[in-house]
Amino acid sequence: MEKLIIKGGTRLSGEVVISGAKNAAIAILPATLLIDGVCTIENLPNISDVQIQCKILEELGAKIDWITSNSARIDTTNILSYKAPLDMTSKFRASYYFIGSLLGRCHNAETGLPGGCKLGARPIDQHIKGFEALGATVDVANGKIVASANKLTGSSIYMDTVSVGATINVMLSAVLAEGTTTIDNAAKEPHIVDVANFLNTMGADIRGAGTDIIKVNGVKSLKGGATYSVVPDQIEAGTFMLAAIASKGDITIKNCISEHLDCLTAKILEMGGNVEESGDEIRVWCDKRPQKTNIKTAPYPGFPTDLQAQMGVVLSIAEGTSIISENIWESRFQYTYELNKMGANITAQGKTAFFEGVESLSGAPVCATDLRAGAALIIAGIIANGTTELYNLEHIDRGYENIEMKFRNLGANIVRIRE
Ligand code: EPU
Numbered sequence: 578m579e580k581l582i583i584k585g586g587t588r589l590s591g592e593v594v595i596s597g598a599k600n601a602a603i604a605i606l607p608a609t610l611l612i613d614g615v616c617t618i619e620n621l622p623n624i625s626d627v628q629i630q631c632k633i634l635e636e637l638g639a640k641i642d643w644i645t646s647n648s649a650r651i652d653t654t655n656i657l658s659y660k661a662p663l664d665m666t667s668k669f670r671a672s673y674y675f676i677g678s679l680l681g682r683c684h685n686a687e688t689g690l691p692g693g694c695k696l697g698a699r700p701i702d703q704h705i706k707g708f709e710a711l712g713a714t715v716d717v718a719n720g721k722i723v724a725s726a727n728k729l730t731g732s733s734i735y736m737d738t739v740s741v742g743a744t745i746n747v748m749l750s751a752v753l754a755e756g757t758t759t760i761d762n763a764a765k766e767p768h769i770v771d772v773a774n775f776l777n778t779m780g781a782d783i784r785g786a787g788t789d790i791i792k793v794n795g796v797k798s799l800k801g802g803a804t805y806s807v808v809p810d811q812i813e814a815g816t817f818m819l820a821a822i823a824s825k826g827d828i829t830i831k832n833c834i835s836e837h838l839d840c841l842t843a844k845i846l847e848m849g850g851n852v853e854e855s856g857d858e859i860r861v862w863c864d865k866r867p868q869k870t871n872i873k874t875a876p877y878p879g880f881p882t883d884l885q886a887q888m889g890v891v892l893s894i895a896e897g898t899s900i901i902s903e904n905i906w907e908s909r910f911q912y913t914y915e916l917n918k919m920g921a922n923i924t925a926q927g928k929t930a931f932f933e934g935v936e937s938l939s940g941a942p943v944c945a946t947d948l949r950a951g952a953a954l955i956i957a958g959i960i961a962n963g964t965t966e967l968y969n970l971e972h973i974d975r976g977y978e979n980i981e982m983k984f985r986n987l988g989a990n991i992v993r994i995r996e
Pocket residue numbers: 600603670671694698699700701702703704705738739740741742743764882883904905906948949976
């Protein structure tokens with residue numbers, strides 16, 4: 578078992594380079610199955626979710642050559658099976674993208690029911706609704722999803738809820754379908770745009786990604802042959818922005834797209850922090866105790882649920898009482914119980930949590946209850962007085978590349994040890 582030992586009381590300062598976006602990369606990798614040929618993907622984050630996606634691709638017949646630890650040449654000319662291994666696909670959430678891509682490529686798909694962070698109910702009814710609208714039959718039984726279609730035909734789909742996964746999955750299944758598919762009430766996150774850009778670079782015809790209505794004009798095949806670089810991870814960038822505020826530090830975040838973080842920048846300014854944007858860099862600094870604010874999570878361009886826990890750490894030490902309303906995942910306040918062990922004063926009830934700001938946190942043994950909770954607790958450990966031991970690191974390794982090294986380079990005293 579591994580744990581992080583964090584000696585706290587550090588003011589973070591310096592520069593950090595942001596990796597490729599996890600939630601784009603783990604959709605783009607299954608999307609390569611739609612290509613009858615070779616492509617090269619750069620700026621892939623070196624995280625365990627990417628490694629599993631690559632292993633699943635190889636099991637299906639893809640050949641992957643790593644050029645560096647962040648770029649790979651992927652040959653999907655010969656796909657041997659439409660059955661993605663159940664043990665691997667059941668372990669994490671983004672395995673659901675193999676349904677859309679295998680359905681598109683083979684007209685058949687079989688995967689395990691997706692696993693991933695325990696954030697409450699995580700239905701996939703909108704994914705299934707989309708596949709069925711294109712002509713597929715989908716059965717969910719015995720921990721498996723089995724989908725098949727004689728033919729996929731473009732259709733109009735209205736999403737009952739704004740869903741990142743369903744929007745991308747329907748896009749994947751529609752790329753090689755006959756005719757035009759319209760996705761109404763689509764999600765607009767930067768990674769939706771990135772997956773569409775990747776597919777278009779390989780020969781697809783997708784329009785409107787980043788708006789509420791996406792149109793996919795089916796094409797006969799994707800030839801590939803191109804190189805694509807994954808968009809920078811706005812959640813990783815946001816994590817370091819909030820670490821700067823929490824530690825009253827001064828961090829320059831490099832290789833990021835500031836427009837993707839407009840809602841966070843607005844909140845940081847509201848709390849009394851400073852933000853300076855220049856090209857692909859954002860400098861964030863703060864020299865006083867942050868002020869209270871209220872947060873409501875919402876689909877992009879609203880405040881991302883994936884930055885809620887990191888913001889929670891800032892609010893736990895802010896001046897005054899702040900309220901967070903979590904509107905995407907029902908169980909995303911588990912980290913507040915861990916933060917309370919460190920001296921925070923947070924009351925979570927259903928979708929709402931009340932943060933009575935305290936002067937400081939103190940180190941304690943705590944567990945990463947999910948990926949973003951893990952990142953939040955690292956920040957908490959860095960600003961706390963004394964030593965924090967953080968367990969359940971596998972959650973963090975799923976989504977953050979070299980996180981402790983990046984924090985160490987900013988001055989944090991943090992080591993990983995194996996017990
Ligand atoms: N929903 C449905 N039916 C569906 C799909 C979703 O009711 O068929 C609901 C969900 O229950 C949720 C809401 O719609 O309340 C939004 O879910 P969405 O489908 O957008 O989430 P997801 O695709 O499962 C992705 C990210 C999450 C991120 C959410 C929201 C991946 C692999 N995961 O999940 O990322 O929180 O979008 O932005 O892309 C993380 O990175 O830590 C993480 C959890």
